[in-house]
Amino acid sequence: MSATKLDVIFGDIEDELANALNKFPTWPTDPIHAKAVLGEEVGELEQAILECVYEPHKSTKADVRAEAIQVAAMAVRFLISLDDYKYYPSENHKQTF
Numbered sequence: 481m482s483a484t485k486l487d488v489i490f491g492d493i494e495d496e497l498a499n500a501l502n503k504f505p506t507w508p509t510d511p512i513h514a515k516a517v518l519g520e521e522v523g524e525l526e527q528a529i530l531e532c533v534y535e536p537h538k539s540t541k542a543d544v545r546a547e548a549i550q551v552a553a554m555a556v557r558f559l560i561s562l563d564d565y566k567y568y569p570s571e572n573h574k575q576t577f
Contacts, residue, residue: 489549496553507557511565518554525551 508514525547531539 492549493552493556496549497556500550500553500557507561509561509564509566510570511558511567512570514558514561514565518551518558521547521551521554 508517525544528539528543528547532541532544
C-alpha cells in the first residue's frame with residue numbers, strides 16, 4: 481500500500497472524526513457504552529458488506545469503505561477516552577414478571 485493511499489485513508493478518518501465530534505460532541509464515560517457505539521458502527525459495516533455481496537443493488541464498495549471509515553473514526557474516539565473511562569460495574573436490579 482502506498483503512502484499516498486494511507487494518507488487518503490487517514491485523512492478520511494480524520495475528516496469523519498471531526499464530523500462525528502461536531503455532530504456528537506459528548507462521548508460515554510463508561511467503556512461498555514463507548515464500545516456499544518463502536519459496535520453499532522461495526523454492525524453497519526457488516527450490513528454494507530452483506531448487501532454488497534448478496535444484494536448488490538443495495539450497497540457498493542464505496543458504501544463499504546464509508547462504513548469502514550466510520551468504524552475507524554469511532555475506534556479513535558474510543559481510544560481518545562481510555563484515560564477518562566470510569567471502570568465501575570453498573571447497578572443491577574432483580575427482574576420480576
